[in-house]
Amino acid sequence: MKQSLVRKGLFTLAACSIALLATAACGTEDTPSVPTVSVNSVVPQAPAENPNTSAPAVKTAANAEEALNLLKSGNNQFTQGSVNLNVTEALRQDLAKNGQKPHTVVITCSDSRVPPELIFNSGLGEVFVIRTAGNVVGDYEIGSVEYAVDHLNSPLVLVMGHTQCGAVDAAIEGHASGHVEDILEEIAPSVTKAKQQASESDKIADLAQDLNVENSMDRLMSSDIISRLVRDGKVTIQGCKYDIENGTVRYFDAPQSDGEQKTSSAASSSQP
Numbered sequence: 001m002k003q004s005l006v007r008k009g010l011f012t013l014a015a016c017s018i019a020l021l022a023t024a025a026c027g028t029e030d031t032p033s034v035p036t037v038s039v040n041s042v043v044p045q046a047p048a049e050n051p052n053t054s055a056p057a058v059k060t061a062a063n064a065e066e067a068l069n070l071l072k073s074g075n076n077q078f079t080q081g082s083v084n085l086n087v088t089e090a091l092r093q094d095l096a097k098n099g100q101k102p103h104t105v106v107i108t109c110s111d112s113r114v115p116p117e118l119i120f121n122s123g124l125g126e127v128f129v130i131r132t133a134g135n136v137v138g139d140y141e142i143g144s145v146e147y148a149v150d151h152l153n154s155p156l157v158l159v160m161g162h163t164q165c166g167a168v169d170a171a172i173e174g175h176a177s178g179h180v181e182d183i184l185e186e187i188a189p190s191v192t193k194a195k196q197q198a199s200e201s202d203k204i205a206d207l208a209q210d211l212n213v214e215n216s217m218d219r220l221m222s223s224d225i226i227s228r229l230v231r232d233g234k235v236t237i238q239g240c241k242y243d244i245e246n247g248t249v250r251y252f253d254a255p256q257s258d259g260e261q262k263t264s265s266a267a268s269s270s271q272p
């Protein structure tokens with residue numbers, strides 16, 4: 001079995017070398033931890049299935065700053081239309097064998113226009129994603145984040161709201177049925193605060209989206225495990241908002257990295 005794996009690895013390296021000669025792009029400075037594989041399989045295949053034959057390996061980060069830089073770089077590529085899914089047979093095998101080390105936990109809305117893996121041009125094994133309508137955070141979401149930061153050692157937790165969020169709009173309108181009501185109850189305090197700070201409907205929605213992100217960040221800090229890691233400087237919680245129209249991400253001013261309650265930076269950053 002092991003011998004077989006070794007043989008596979010040799011074939012993989014050989015294939016990579018061939019591709020390197022062909023493309024001169026097999027591997028980058030940003031990919032130190034996982035061998036870069038530039039073919040779809042240990043057996044060379046027709047490149048038509050995946051034109052990204054020089055795809056980089058899994059991107060990792062040693063700290064929150066590096067992780068945030070990866071997200072910003074990936075979003076720049078996304079807005080330029082150069083998303084690289086980096087899906088190869090060899091990469092799947094590598095992740096299955098060596099496990100995951102996602103550099104960022106992303107909590108965002110279930111909205112089909114807000115897929116974090118595409119928005120940040122992240123490949124397999126790079127982002128640990130939790131999605132709920134309105135990016136609300138409850139016990140299951142907190143437990144998921146605890147697992148990622150405490151067991152997978154992800155240094156960054158990104159809470160991402162978005163423009164034109166239907167859940168926030170529904171909370172502003174104030175009527176729903178079934179379990180959607182549970183979601184709206186979680187968003188309602190942010191709507192109340194937004195209405196105290198603005199009168200125009202567009203501005204209320206904009207503010208409520210930001211305040212709802214802050215509320216979810218605060219929810220995360222109610223976890224002893226997460227708040228301890230934040231206080232120890234091992235984890236940073238960062239808020240942001242995705243613009244579904246132009247594809248960009250606006251990061252809130254002050255990441256929650258000192259264990260203290262955030263001031264209303266999101267609200268202030270949204271003032272005219």
Ligand SMILES: [Zn+2]
Binds near residue numbers: 110111133162165168
């Ligand atoms: Zn939404």
